[in-house]
Amino acid sequence: MNPMARPIVHTDSLRHELLAVTAELVDRDGPARVTLRDVAAAxxxxxxxxxxxxxGKSQLLTAVVDDGFRSFHDSQAAAAEEGLQGLGVAYRAxxxxxxxxxxxxxxxxxAAYVDCQPTPDVAADAMVPLIAAVAGxxxxxxxxxxxxxxxxxxxxGQVHGLVSLELAEVGPPDADWxxxxxxxLDAVARGWAA
Amino acid sequence: MNPMARPIVHTDSLRHELLAVTAELVDRDGPARVTLRDVAAAxxxxxxxxxxxxxGKSQLLTAVVDDGFRSFHDSQAAAAEEGLQGLGVAYRAxxxxxxxxxxxxxxxxxAAYVDCQPTPDVAADAMVPLIAAVAGxxxxxxxxxxxxxxxxxxxxGQVHGLVSLELAEVGPPDADWxxxxxxxLDAVARGWAA
DNA sequence: CTTGTTTCATAACGCTGTTATGAAACAAGG
DNA sequence: CCTTGTTTCATAACAGCGTTATGAAACAAG
Structure with a gap:
């Protein structure tokens, strides 16, 4: 029959462990300093x-990013009932x-690092709460x-740009972000008001 | 005295050549695929x-980025007389x-790649035309x-975000950017109109 | 206990940025 | 004209990376 050979350790729970460890290392040291050897050791x-x-490494990072989009989507969905301004605040937070x-x-x-993109569906899903709020x-x-x-x-895009500039630390260093x-946010609201 | 030893080849003109070659390789293959060996060979x-x-590599990339900010500043300055909308169009272009x-x-x-940031003064300079147009x-x-x-x-930030989303290819793949x-741009203008 | 099969940690490979090394290239002095 | 001295920089060596190949470890069946 099928001799079970040695027991399996590369299980789905290890998969989640690797995802968590990688996300933590990325957020602590930045993507450049994350090595597979460190991830595995951790x-x-x-x-x-x-x-x-x-x-491989690129698929691992893609999975981390996809998880990020899902977490982001949940955060947006939780703030949906507070309206567009609430979504904006939750976005930056x-x-x-x-x-x-x-x-x-x-x-x-x-994309600059390795040849990979976030899974399109997952990324698009993150926009759903905003689209719904706009339609509402x-x-x-x-x-x-x-x-x-x-x-x-x-x-x-407008909201993303503001946050992105703040994170990139481009612009006046003493800015009150x-x-x-x-x-x-007020200007965006005025700009799209009926 | 000072024996002149062998003639110098690492001149300032080679410096500019390296900057140009690196910028070209970055724009053609993306930063991830640019290696010092390729740059040097080219x-x-x-x-x-x-x-x-x-x-080192990080200082080379920083110099390329600083040059980019200067080029960007020139493009903005050239569009300054067309008003805020002109600046916006030139930005995306x-x-x-x-x-x-x-x-x-x-x-x-x-910053994700190597430990370096654009020179703050150079990056801040790129914003001058916009600040002037706003003040005007x-x-x-x-x-x-x-x-x-x-x-x-x-x-x-608002303009940057739109362009950034388009470049990142996040969002609907069939979007008419x-x-x-x-x-x-119209919404931004309305949002900040007096 | 031996055999067979599967699994995965270890070691090896090619490539990277970086550093160390020594040959190349000339000016000066015999 | 050749040696010497000095500077410059291409080459080679090094440590670390992602990735791949390998063979020991771990068990079921006979």
């Missing part, structure tokens, strides 16, 4: 685990809590009646 | 040149012409009278 296994469970991960997700740092505000007559998806992408962000 | 020299002229470089400059990809529009009573620098940072961008 998870108490060897580098082969990454290859048997993910396929999540980004500041996961700075390196956010850059990995949106900053193109991943349009139905209530409070927002310009342009295509909801287009308005959502534009608003997302919270104040800038709030003023910008 | 410039007809050896890797030592990078170390004697720049200090420059970014699309220098995709990889733009990501290196603003996307945090550089405020003086003419066409813009909200908030602190010019804050308004400029907010607008910059030009249309989104134009609509967003």
């Amino acid at each position: 998870a108490g296994t060897s580098t082969s685990a990454v290859y048997s469970l993910f396929g 999540w980004a500041l809590e996961h700075r390196a991960l956010y850059r990995l997700m949106f900053g193109g740092a991943l 505000a349009q139905a209530a007559g409070r927002l310009l009646p342009a295509p909801a998806e287009m308005v959502a992408v534009a608003i997302w 919270a104040a800038v962000y709030n003023a910008a | 410039a007809g020299t050896s890797t030592s040149a990078v170390y004697s002229l720049f200090g 420059w970014a699309l012409e220098h995709r990889a470089l733009y990501r290196l400059m603003f996307g945090g990809a550089l 529009a405020q003086a003419a009573g066409r813009l909200l009278p908030a602190p010019a620098e804050m308004v400029a940072v907010a607008i910059w 030009a249309a989104v961008y134009n609509a967003a």
Whole structure:
């Protein structure tokens, strides 16, 4: 029959362990300083685990990013009932809590590093709460009646840019980013108001 | 005395050649695929040149990024007389012409790769045309009278985010980015109008 | 206990940035 | 004209990376 050979250690739970460890190392040291040897050591296994469970470093990072998008989506969904302004506030809060991960997700740092992109469906899902909020505000007559998806992408871009600039530490080093962000959120709201 | 020893080849002109070659390779293959050996070979020299002229790979990339900021500043300055909308159009045009470089400059990809940041003064200079345009529009009573620098940072962030999302290829893959961008520029203008 | 099979930690490989080394290239002095 | 001295930089060596190949470890069956 099928001799069971030696017991399996590269299990699904190790997979999750590797994801968690990698996300932690990315957020602590930045993606550049994360090596497979460190990840494996921190998870108490060897580098082969990454290859048997993910396929390689780029797939591991992609999985981490996809998890990031899911966490981000949940954060957005939780803030959905607070309206567009609430989504904006939650957006920045999540980004500041996961700075390196956010850059990995949106900053193109991943694509710059290795040849991989976030899974399109997962990334698109993260936008759903915003699109829904836009559509809702349009139905209530409070927002310009342009295509909801287009308005959502534009608003997302505007908000993303503010957060991205803050994280990249480009611009005046003494800037009061919270104040800038709030003023910008108001301006975005005015800009798209019906 | 001072025996002149063998003639110097690591000159300032080779420095510029290395900068040009690196910028070209970055824009063609992305930062991940640029190696010092390739850069040196393309410039007809050896890797030592990078170390004697720049200090290492991170300083070379920093110099390329600083050059990028200067080029970007010039592009903005040239569009300054066309007003805020002109600056916005020029912004996206420059970014699309220098995709990889733009990501290196603003996307945090550089910080993710190696431990270096763009020279603060050079990056701040790139914002000067926008700040001037904001101040001008405020003086003419066409813009909200908030602190010019804050308004400029907010607008910059909004515009940057749109371009950044487009470059990162996050969001709907069939999006008409030009249309989104134009609509967003109008919304930004409305949002900050007096 | 031996055999057979599967699993995965270890070691080896090619490539990277970086550093060390020594040959190359000339000016000066015999 | 050749030796010597000095400077410069291409080459080779090194440590570390992601990845791949290998063979010992761990068990079921005979």
